[in-house]
Structure formats: C-alpha cells, structure tokens
Amino acid sequence: MVNEFPQVLTIAGTDSGGGAGVMADLKTMQARHVFGTAVIVAVTAQNTLGVQDFMALPTKLIDEQFASLAADLKIRACKTGMLADAEHVHAVVANLQRYDFGPVIVDPVMIAKGGAALLAADAVATVRDELIPLATVVTPNLPEAEQLTGLTISDEAGMVAAGQALQQLGAKNVIIKGGHEAQPTLAKDFVLLADGSAFWLSAPRTDTVRTHGTGDTLSACLTAELAKGQPMATAIKTAKAYVTATIAATIQVGHGHGPLNHWATPSTEVTSDDAKI
Template identity: 80%
Template sequence: MTEFPQVLTIAGTDSGGGAGIMADLKTMQARHVFGTAVVVAVTAQNTIGVQDFMALPAKLINEQFRSIASDFTIKACKTGMLADAEHVHVVAEALQKYDFGPLTVDPVMIAKGGAPLLADNAIETVRKELIPLATVVTPNLPEAERLTGLAIKDANDMVTAGVALQKLGAKNVIIKGGHVTDPQAAADFVLLADGSSFWLSAPRTETIRTHGTGDTLSACLTAELAKGVPMATAIQTAKAYVTAAIQATIQVGHGHGPLNHWATPSDEVSRHDN
C-alpha cells in the first residue's frame, strides 16, 4: 500500500473552487500529499467576488481538530481565512494542543475582489497569537503592512518588513511582491530562520486569472515541507508552481479566474542571494 504524507489546511471554503480550502486541496493533490481540512468559515463566492460568509461555531471547529488528530498523522499544516479575532484565537489554541508539524501561516485578509476576509479587530490577535507559532509566514504587501505597521514601497521596505515579522516570532518569512508595480517581474523576499535571505523572481504574466494565488503558494509550500524538503527549496518550488499555474491559464468564470492547478513548476524562477 502506497503511503503519502498527510497535511492539513485550516481555512474557509470557496464555493467557486478557486481559492481557500478548495485551492489548497487541489494543490496538495497535485503535489502528491493527502490533504485534510478544518473548515473555519463558509463563503458564498465566485470569480466576481464574495457575496456572503459565515464563520462556524468554535465547538465545531474544535471537534474537527479533534477528529483530525485522532486518526491522521499530519506532517505539516497551514492556515488561511480565519474570519475574526475569536476564530484566530480558537485556531491558535488548537495548534498549540496538537502537533501537526511545520505551520505555514497565510494571513489572509482581503479577497481578490476586495471583500474583507479578516475583521480589523483580528489583526492584533494574528500578530500576538498566530505569528509566533509560524514556521513560515507568507503575507503579500498589504498584509505585511497591516501586520508590521510599516509602509512598503520598494525592495528595501520589504526587507525591513521581513525583519519585523521575524521579530514577531515567525521563524521564516516570505513577503510576496506581486503588488509592486514592476511590469516585468514579480519578486518575493525570503528571510530564513538562520538570518540568510534571498529574492525569488519570475516573469510577470498579464492576466486577471489570479484568484487563489496566495492560497496556492502556501498550500504548495506546506506540501513540500510535509515531504521533508528543506525550507529554501520548498519555498522555491512553491514560487515555481504558482508561476506555472498563472502562466498556463484556464478560462473559468467571468471575473478574477482561478489558477491552473494541473500545472508543473516553472523553470523560469530565478534566485538571487543577498
């Protein structure tokens, strides 16, 4: 019988299938690990936007954690949409109770269409209770600004924010540079636990089909860590996978369409050490 590493996503659903737990499970399957899920919130969502969402009761979330822990051997896990301060706290408590391996924190705050997915009063809870548990944290620029209180306008600001996030307790940091207005490349800053750092860049693809990009990157990273891949290599694979999933676009929906989760990692990602 073939055994595969088992991984866990702790997030919200996307009824449109392109982001959240749906994107996580598709990515995990593509990367040859077995995905499980703790559903924190349910959204009514498509490629055009988020029409509604509801966070689940804390009791049901805790029961999901208990069910997973009692039956599966989770090698790595990740968080995504956590809704509000109460639910961030519930998840942080559970992650301290159960050993689910390396934790990737994707601090999801706003959907691609602009809808808020994390209450303003939850930012401090993420900062104080969740970030210190993170093996790696993967914010985009707006999320990094909210978490650090710093304005990020250029590469130097990304480095400063990375150091600030590490001081909050995250062991490793990836600051995704997709929001920087460089028409040629999308560059991410990586700061590792040992203090070393590097940049990963890939050609920018002009497309509106980028729904679920952050979820996909963090899910791929989680899958690679579950396999025992070293952090720096896992991060580079995740960047290469997302790059290919954007480049090999598929036509789904009428708005910000989803990525192509069938894609194989691109060889167009380059690494530049500091």
C-alpha cells in the same frame, strides 16, 4: 505502515467558486502528491466576481474537527488561511498549541481578490500577537505585511524591513510576496530564513486577471513540500515555481478574477538571488 503517506492540513474558509481557500489548497495538495485534509473555519458564497457572503462556523465544531484529525491521522504539516475574526483566530491558535501537526505555514489572509474583507479589522492584532509566533513560515503579500508590521512598503528595502519585523514578532521564516509591487515585468518575493540568510525569488509576470487563489496556492504547495521532507529553501523555491506556472498556464473559468491552473508543472523561469540585509 499506517499513516506512512504524507498528510497535510488546511485550516481556512471554503470558496464555492472553487478557485481559492480550502478548494485551492486541496487541489494544490493533490497536485503535489500529498493527502490533504481540512478544518473548515468559515463558509463563503463566492465566485470569480467576488465574495457575496460568508459565515464562520461555531468554534466548538472547529475544535471537534481538530480532535477528529488528531485521533486518526498523522499530519506532517499544516497551513492557515481565512480565519474570519478574533474569536476564530483564538480557537485555531489554541488547537495548534494542543496538537503537533508539524510545521505551521501562516497565510495571513485579510482581503479577497475582489476586495471583500476576510478578516475582521480587530483580528489583525490577534493574528500578529498570537498566530505569527507559532509560524514556521509566514507568507504575507505587501498590504498584509504593512498591516501586520505597521510599516509602509514602497520598495525592496521596505520588503526587507518588513521581513525582519515579522521575524521579530516570532515567525521563523518569512516570505514577503511582491505581487502587488508596481514592477511591470517581474513578480519578486523576498525570503528571510530562520538562520538569517535571505534571497530574492523572481519570475516573469503574466498579463492576466486570472490570479484568484495565488496566495492559497503558494502556501499550500509549500505545506506539501515540507511534509515530503524538502529543505525549507528548496520547498519555498518549488512553491514559487509552481504558482508561477499555475498563473501562466491560464484556464478560462468565470467572468472575473479567474482561478489558477492547478494541473501546471512548476516553471523553470523562476530565478533566485542572494539578498543583502
């Protein structure tokens, strides 16, 4: 019976303000009833107003964190977040190849909500060429999808093209998050699955600046659901419904881009429509 309980892993940076990164991931994992663990790649000085500073940990310590988890726990799914630079992306890739930690959800974090760069410019190619091919699911927002594919995304056709391009880079399943799209009433995401099927997920927008950690929360929820054995499409829909609710059920913390409400119950307002590709 040892290690029977679902265990998951976040590989990312901390957020001293508690709203994003490893902190948001662990809160989400706890809320979704799995046991969360972490490999810390970087430490940030951060609050709702922005990122004041950060420092990446020595790669030797990253290797040791992976080894420690592999020696004792049974990780059923894992996710990546802030990976800092090419050297640290290389280190994470090597460890994901060394250990079987189940499905790999890649959240290709590049820019913080306040605008600070969380991935060195020269590391984008490393993420694209080394990490994306390991991804069971990749979850970029529109700017991240543009960076990874070299495409300009200005409409739904562009989101579909980016999803197909990311599959061609090696990702099995793709979620293109449409939160940056200039759609006033709906937040619409494009989902392309490994079997070639596709669908759109839509949810009503909430007029709020308290959206810090949305990408972390969605990918962490997806990681949790897959670890519990949910089918891919169901897990993705649950993650969208959960992050929608965490934004809508706002809590008042901080003076800037505030955090989400990780106590929220998944929203029933998310709709799914088949996509033609």
